[in-house]
Amino acid sequence: MGELVEIVDSLENKVSKLLHRLEVLQQANSKLEKELSHLKEEKQSVQSSIVDWEEKYNSLKLANSMLGSSTDKTEAKLKINTLIRELDLCIAHLAE
Helix, strand or coil: HHHHHHHHHHHHHHHHHHHHHHHHHHHHHHHHHHHHHHHHHHHHHHHHHHHHHHHHHHHHHHHHHHHHCHHHHHHHHHHHHHHHHHHHHHHHHHHC
């Protein structure tokens, strides 16, 4: 009978340890989920910022080419031609 009590006590001890470990792991999981959520938000913010900076860069590049930079003159001419074609289409639609 004494051995049975020892076995039950040992099982209770092991179950208690497992429950404690489960609680610790659940807390760690919760912390990691919060960190993941925060990092996803930060990633979205960085991607948005990258898009904004790319647009600014392209605008500055175009402005620089229009100011007389020889490296981007052809690109500026192509952009101006595209804008003129778009304006011509708009005028044609308005004339209809």
